[in-house]
Amino acid sequence: MFPKSLIRCMGCGREYGNNEIIYKCQNCGSLLEVIIEPPKATLAEMSKRPIGVWRYREFLPVDEGAEVVSLQEGGTPLYRCEKLAKWAGVRSLYIKFEGANPTGSFKDRGMTLGVTKAKSLGSRAVACASTGNTSASLSAYAARAGLTCYVILPAGKVAMGKLAQALMHGAKVITVKGNFDDALKLVVDLSIKMGIYLLNSINPWRLEGQKTLAFEVVDQLGHVPEFLAVPMGNCGNISAIWKGFSEFKAAGITKALPQMYGVQAEGASPVVNMLRKETGVFEPVMNPETVATAIRIGNPVNWPKAVRAIKESKGLFDTVSDDEIVEAQKVIAYVEGIGVEPASAASVAGVKKATAKGQVGKESEIVCVCTGHLLKDPEEVIKVCGRPIEIPPDLKAVSELLFSS
Ligand code: F0G
Numbered sequence: 236m237f238p239k240s241l242i243r244c245m246g247c248g249r250e251y252g253n254n255e256i257i258y259k260c261q262n263c264g265s266l267l268e269v270i271i272e273p274p275k276a277t278l279a280e281m282s283k284r285p286i287g288v289w290r291y292r293e294f295l296p297v298d299e300g301a302e303v304v305s306l307q308e309g310g311t312p313l314y315r316c317e318k319l320a321k322w323a324g325v326r327s328l329y330i331k332f333e334g335a336n337p338t339g340s341f342k343d344r345g346m347t348l349g350v351t352k353a354k355s356l357g358s359r360a361v362a363c364a365s366t367g368n369t370s371a372s373l374s375a376y377a378a379r380a381g382l383t384c385y386v387i388l389p390a391g392k393v394a395m396g397k398l399a400q401a402l403m404h405g406a407k408v409i410t411v412k413g414n415f416d417d418a419l420k421l422v423v424d425l426s427i428k429m430g431i432y433l434l435n436s437i438n439p440w441r442l443e444g445q446k447t448l449a450f451e452v453v454d455q456l457g458h459v460p461e462f463l464a465v466p467m468g469n470c471g472n473i474s475a476i477w478k479g480f481s482e483f484k485a486a487g488i489t490k491a492l493p494q495m496y497g498v499q500a501e502g503a504s505p506v507v508n509m510l511r512k513e514t515g516v517f518e519p520v521m522n523p524e525t526v527a528t529a530i531r532i533g534n535p536v537n538w539p540k541a542v543r544a545i546k547e548s549k550g551l552f553d554t555v556s557d558d559e560i561v562e563a564q565k566v567i568a569y570v571e572g573i574g575v576e577p578a579s580a581a582s583v584a585g586v587k588k589a590t591a592k593g594q595v596g597k598e599s600e601i602v603c604v605c606t607g608h609l610l611k612d613p614e615e616v617i618k619v620c621g622r623p624i625e626i627p628p629d630l631k632a633v634s635e636l637l638f639s640s
Contacts, residue, residue, distance in 0.1 A: 238271040240296035242439060245539065253298065254356060258423065258437045266539055268478075269439045271296050273486040282454060286310035288344050288447045290454075294482055295348065296443055301355040304380040308343035309447055311335040313455040313602070318570040323583065324590035327600040329460070330573055330583070331452060334608030338400060341445060341472060341606050342372035348444030349434045350376040358432035359383060362425065364418035365435075366468065366529045367397030368607055373434050374406035385431065387411060387418040392528050394576070394612035414523060416534040419469075436471025437536045445472055449479025452602055459489050462551070462601040464496040464589075466581040467506055467541055468530035472606070473497050474540035477548060495550035496601075497541055498585030500525035500578075504554045506538050510545065511552075526557040526615060529578035529607060551594050555584040561619050563587065567605070574609025582606075 242251040246265025251257060260267060276293035284290045287310035289303065297303065312332050320328035333341035350373070353361050360383040363369050370386035370393075377384035386401050390410035401408050411418050419435060426433035434441060453459055459480065465473050473495060483489045499507045503523035509516065520533035535541070545552055555563075564580035567573050582603040589595040609616065626632040 236292055237295060237297045237299070238274050238293060240269050240271045242267050243270050245543075253296070256356065256432065258433055266437070266537065267439045268540070269296055269443050271482070273482065276486060276488070278454060278488050286451065286454065288347055288444055291447050291450045294446070294450070294486075297348070297351060298355040301351055303347070304350045304354060304376055305347050306337035306343060306375065306379060308336050308347050309451060311451070313452065314571065314573060316571045316573075319567060319583065322566055322570065323587040324597060325586060325595060325601055326598045328586065329456070329602045330567070330571070330605050331448060331602055332573055332575075333448070333604060333606045334575055334579070338368075338372045338375045339396070339608035339611055340368040340372060341448065341604070342368045343376070344447055345436065345441035345444040345471070345475070346372045346376040346434065349373075349438060349441040350380050350382070352440045353382060353432040353434070354380050356432065360385065360431045361434050362386065362422050362431045363434045364388070364415060364422040365393070366415050366531060367393040367611065368529055369435065370406065370408070371397045371400035371404075374401045374404035377406065378404045383407070385409070385422075385425075387422045387425075389414045389418055392531060394528055395614055396611040415532050416519070419536065435536070436469050442471055442475035442478065445475035446479030446482065448604065449476045450483060453480075453483060453489055456602070459491040460493050460602045461599050462496050462595060463493040463604065464498060464582040464585050464601060465604040466527070466530050466578050466606060467497045467499050468503075468532045468535060468578065470506060470535040470537035470541035472604070473544050474537050476604070477544035492548055493602075495544050495548040496582075496585060496589065496595075497545050497550065497552045498581045499552075499554050500527050500530055500560065500581060501554045501556045503531050503533060505533060506535065506541055507552045507554050509538070510542065525560070527560055527576075527578035527581055528612070529576060530581065551589055553585050553588055555581050555588060559584040559588070565619070568609065573605065575605040576607040576609060576611040577615055579605035579607050
């Protein structure tokens with residue numbers, strides 16, 4: 236029932252077997268991707284199973300006889316947001332709320348595949364660098380699978396909720412005086428040296444799980460949306476989602492493709508900078524900074540895949556400021572009742588910007604991926620909303636406070 240697959244280099248096309256543990260092409264150093272044989276599957280048949288990542292198992296390359304490690308990820312809500320659409324200036328806006336995943340972010344879609352792969356390869360330990368969510372997710376899936384988990388985080392720059400998750404799930408948490416890019420370089424070297432299975436999105440198996448977001452959007456909406464907006468950090472997610480839409484089309488399940496809209500934070504926007512200049516030269520941002528710590532990344536490993544997704548889909552790209560991110564986060568919470576973390580709000584802030592510029596037509600339909608839950612970053616909420624007012628426990632005091640002026 237699972238598809239046949241192989242690993243292929245996106246640079247020189249060299250092919251590798253499914254069970255080779257490599258993260259870059261040994262020939263040319265480019266990124267690797269998993270290629271599957273397009274399955275003969277129909278949405279009607281797959282839809283008989285419960286919604287979630289494993290509904291689409293015909294598209295998920297898992298080794299025969301592998302024991303699937305799952306926390307029932309995916310199957311997240313697709314909310315129609317009429318008030319938010321009005322605010323953003325577009326006819327139809329949906330939020331695909333990835334905060335509803337088991338550990339509160341889209342990373343769980345990838346980790347169910349990635350940790351299943353780690354198990355079937357016989358690995359005893361897994362590792363990642365993270366701005367927070369990857370480590371929260373990996374530590375939970377490693378716990379479920381009975382694997383040792385190492386995570387390396389940029390010191391002082393990981394939101395409290397995410398750190399709490401990694402600690403409670405029993406990961407060995409190490410912080411480094413440096414940013415995410417430094418942490419990633421370190422963990423790649425460490426994994427290769429110590430034979431630990433690396434589960435950052437440079438590992439192509441993780442993206443195989445993350446592509447199911449595209450399948451669910453088609454399933455829930457009943458068609459392919461015109462646009463799909465997504466925040467970009469290390470750029471795995473936009474690549475995975477585009478792969479998902481492309482595979483559904485290749486399998487004859489859909490006929491259309493969306494235009495992908497990649498949004499970065501102003502202070503961490505190497506991919507958008509490159510696309511704007513059109514020189515084809517990628518320059519990392521040395522000291523990335525943004526309120527959206529999840530996407531505070533200056534040297535995203537998957538940038539070539541993100542650029543390919545945006546170009547192939549004739550898509551859009553832009554940056555949003557921290558103020559625009561926080562404003563969107565507040566509006567999503569106030570008018571729709573959906574609590575998202577700052578990075579997630581970047582997709583919605585990006586839509587408002589694109590409609591104002593006329594890049595997204597007023598009559599368009601757009602799906603925004605909101606990647607993580609509000610509870611991930613409670614400290615940011617206190618910073619932007621303030622603390623509650625404290626009063627003595629008496630009626631006079633509370634009435635004065637509520638009804639004066
Ligand atoms: N949104 C959230 C909430 C994230 O945690 C991330 C990435 C992104 C968006 C960007 O996704 O990297 O695939 O482009 N977080 C990673 C982490 C880097 O370590 O948790 P991407």
